[in-house]
Amino acid sequence: MATKDVVLSAQGPLAPQAQMPSVANLNINKSSRVQIGPKFVTVTQNVQNAEMVKGKCLCFDLISGHSYGGLRCAVAVFVCWSLIVATGLSVYFIYIVLPSQRTRLDLGVQADWYLRRQDWQAMPAYDVEYLNTPVPYAILGHSGLKYCDNKYDCINEMLYIQRDNLRRELGDIGPNFLIAGNGDLFEGRGANVVPAMVSSWNRKSIAIMLLGDYRTEIPKAIQFERIDFLLKTLVEKGALKEDYVLYGHCQVKTHFVSPGLNVVKELRRFSHWKDDNYTTCLTLPLPKYLWNVVKNSSRTERVSCVVALVAVVICVTLIVYFTTRPENTDDTVDMPPHEWNITRQMWLAQPYNNSERTTHFDPLFIVIVQHSVSNECRRFVSCAAELRNLQSYFIDTKQYDIPYNFLIGNDGRVYEGRGWGVVGAHTFTYNRCSLGLGFIGDYREEINPFTRVTEAQLNRTHMLLEDGVRLGFLRPDYQIVGAKDLQVTASPGSNLYNALRQWPNYDHQKRFRGLSCEQIYEKYKNEHL
Template sequence: MSVSSTVDSSEASNYLKDQYLDLTRRIEKPKNILPEIIPKIRIEESEGIHVGNVIYNIHHHSPKSELDESPRTSISSTKFEDPTKLNKCMTPKSYWILSIVITIILIAIAVSVSVYFVLLNDKQPNTDSTDPGSTTTTSNPEDTTSTTGNDFEALISTREQWGAIEMDTANMSVMSLPIKRIIIAHTRGASCATENHCTSTIRSIQTQDPSLDDIPYNYLIGGDGRIYEGRGMEFQGQHTQNLDATEYNSIGICIAFIGHYESKSPSSTQISLLTRFIDYYKDKGLIADDYIIVLQDDLKYFSTKATALNAEIAKLDKFRPLYKIYRREEWNAQRRKNSPSIFETRPMNWVVIGHTVSALCSNLEVCKASGRNLQNTSFAKPWSDILYNVFFGGDGYAFEGRGFDYWGSHHSGLNDKSIGVGVIGTFDNVAPKQAILDAMQQVFDDAVALGKLSKDYKIFGRSDFGGPGPGTAFMNVIKGWCHYGNKTGTC
């Protein structure tokens, strides 16, 4: 329905009131619309008003000749039978407000979704098949096409980048370069799958043991596809030292995989990062061409239970398995009576062999007990510890005595110049079992690989220096070895 009229501007308000009263008799009027609103309408600004489902359009206009005629105002109304057409009554200002509200709602939804996926990514576990990428890194850790240049350097987080406490180098020993040995370990804690999580984990490792000078490792590999600088290439770590015996911190760098890898293997990305890291620093001359990879579990007196990790490392070409040496703690050795004297120069050039002049030991436990008896005998005399640096018994068991870094008491005048070796038993008439001879050779080879013995070391019996032992039968065997000291030439 439509109603229209034309009135003077000055009479518009009264006219609208009259129109409203007339309209209320002819249309369905909502009860909540009051007549008082009509006089308040500003004719020059209003475009339309609602009364129920009726729209009143008010138009202010002037005739062609403004000098002859006063401005006029048109009022028209339209009744919409279809309520959906009421959106036509929205003014431009209403559309503008509505668009702002919709925009704000969309932004809020987008932010909420982004936060959700960030939190979900932080909770992702480190799996064997997939490594989540770093939340802040654009480099692709699976890209193994190059190991030089900025593409690989971008995967190494410096101490500053992961927020390390400043390193106090006053008491640290400098590493000998190039690196010849790489020791593989794991942190034995929680793994990490994002850069934020890994940096937080490493900061905790740095401060968890106040007795250490700094984080114990030289480098760490995270589940986020990144490598983190610990002590770096310059300084020795504090990762592998046994009680009063052999330390392996000085023989090479230790790279630790962040996490506990007893049953869970590291991902292919992590193993790839290790090999790329080695190749990268080998190209820079910081890692020797003839480097070897060894396991921390083969060096420590206790197993760190890195079974799954060790199995993966054993597949690498440069991996070297080490012969099992039972460390002092494993055969329940007592602490030495006084501070040991450390070899001034290493690697050592001589090995001096003797026998214990005692009964043979038949199995591992009996051999451990024999070692304790030997130590107690030494304590009863003016010696501070068991006489030998390393000793052997049974079916090829090897035991750590004073270790490869400290003076023994195996022969006067040679203790500071040689590694003292003892074999449990008496070998005047019969030589040791072949298993013992084989074990000795493997331990000597490992000592060379680990930098404890020189490549061209010489072996002697105590009898070569006028002392007793190692027994006539045993001495005859030693004379046949290529490293025997009185032989000419090299092995």
């Protein structure tokens, strides 16, 4: 039988329609595959070049007798991919986007003994990981460092601990909260942030630390009252479970002295405290334990331990070497307060009795500008720290307060030094009858690198001096001079000095050089400058 073009089906080739041949005799032996008479095979097809459409969609063969079979396949693919994408976006949103939007839980405590991070001028954390609150445990420890019982010393201790913890790559100060000897309660990492105190317990506990070494210090009742208040508040805010368990640091990290024997003995006063591993807190700490382990081990065990220790040291060294610390964006973020005029209380100045006043010469004629010849600072935290360093230097070495009436930071803020109406210690002979301004930095262009005065600094200085006129501390026709206009000195540095010379109030005549305060007052008190 001659064949022409064939039509393909899923079962194989089919002959085209033709007239049946005439057969006279037909012998069939045991065949089930022979059809006697005409056989009709219906092939549903899309008539296009006389071919059968065969489609595959999502691992199924679709043979459709309709022209829109391919469209159904496309819709199915679209729906399935849409579900996959939607599921992926949901997972990303729930597990990545939403956790990244969390913020520190504020306890809502409004009391002068509760200091939030901004109150003790904490540096921004390098890394923040949030707890799945509420957590079932609270752990109490001590810093093992300097004891403090006044706000200024304790703030310095907090800053020291945070710097130390950052150097040890903990990402921030370790505990969630810290308590001073006078009962002041400091926010550390905060109520809903994973602490860094006991590695295996960090993600299921809130860490509380007493400032000081309570192996020798005696804890005060006010400290325990504040701990109890804190724990109750954490439960109310949903950070701690109602049936939480309180442990001492040494109970979860055996052969460890924290929180100190004198605190451990008082833990029974807390209703949620449990005495698990309590006896380990009362035995000698790590040295004796290690000695007993070494003494009771075989030579093979000791050699194995040494080999393991060397391997651990090598691994840790390699990890530290090849691991880079996350980039600190602290340089681009300024912390509050965002006011331009910063008081002594805001930069945490030490109290000092500056009793000598400029009353006899008020309102003052002269504004004397100097530079501090110290490190630059371009954020509030840095400038406040620089002022505290300067004040400590003058108190410790000169036995007087920071010498300037006001200081101008590189961040453009004005920081109160001795303030209005107080005699400074900035320019010998002229202190009693002048206002002393100190610009933070070294503005000598002859020395590289040098500090460049900014428009923000100059503008804020104008604002300060306008306030002085308005408050009656400065004459409206006050004159600005650099310290070098009155004495043999390089201050305030050529870069700043050249900027001052452009001001309309600058004293180009150098009329005050060589005169005492009394002479200046008598000569110019009735004269317009």
